[in-house]
Amino acid sequence: MKKILVVDDNEILLRAWERILKKEPCQFIVTNNPEEAVQIMEEKGADILISDIVMPKMDGFDLMKRVLRNHQGLQVVLTTGYICDFSNINLDVELKDLHIVMKPYNDINGLQGFVHKLVEGDESVNDEKEAILGKNNVHLHLWNL
Numbered sequence: 001m002k003k004i005l006v007v008d009d010n011e012i013l014l015r016a017w018e019r020i021l022k023k024e025p026c027q028f029i030v031t032n033n034p035e036e037a038v039q040i041m042e043e044k045g046a047d048i049l050i051s052d053i054v055m056p057k058m059d060g061f062d063l064m065k066r067v068l069r070n071h072q073g074l075q076v077v078l079t080t081g082y083i084c085d086f087s088n089i090n091l092d093v094e095l096k097d098l099h100i101v102m103k104p105y106n107d108i109n110g111l112q113g114f115v116h117k118l119v120e121g122d123e124s125v126n127d128e129k130e131a132i133l134g135k136n137n138v139h140l141h142l143w144n145l
Helices: 011-021 034-043 060-068 108-120
Strands: 002-007 026-031 048-052 075-080 097-102 139-144
Touching (some): 002 034, 002 108, 011 026, 026 034, 034 048, 034 060, 048 060
Parallel strands (some): 002 048, 048 075, 097 139
16 A cells, blocks of 8 residues: 655645545544654655755755655655746656646546545556656646646
């Protein structure tokens, strides 16, 4: 059973993630504190990290970099309401695929389906034909759900 850690400083979005994840055969933890998320990763680990990018104290990129040091193979999904050219961001991480889900979430069924594919290990979410090749050869998958 996959373990998922969700990090977002917005409590309403955390509750929405809980509702989505309760429908999946997985274990999950949600937190609004990225520093706590690092501690959770060290103590309990996770298979999938879903994190907002813009948060106080530590952004999602920094969180991702910190936890990837000790958790190779972690799947990462970052969420944001800000549009930028992600292909020019130097991520400086050992990661093959990075999923970026744009906010606001407009298609809850689409989001549920995306999460289901992650939980089930469906490799179609990592389709390279749909990805943008970013710096460090990270395949960036942008999702408008």
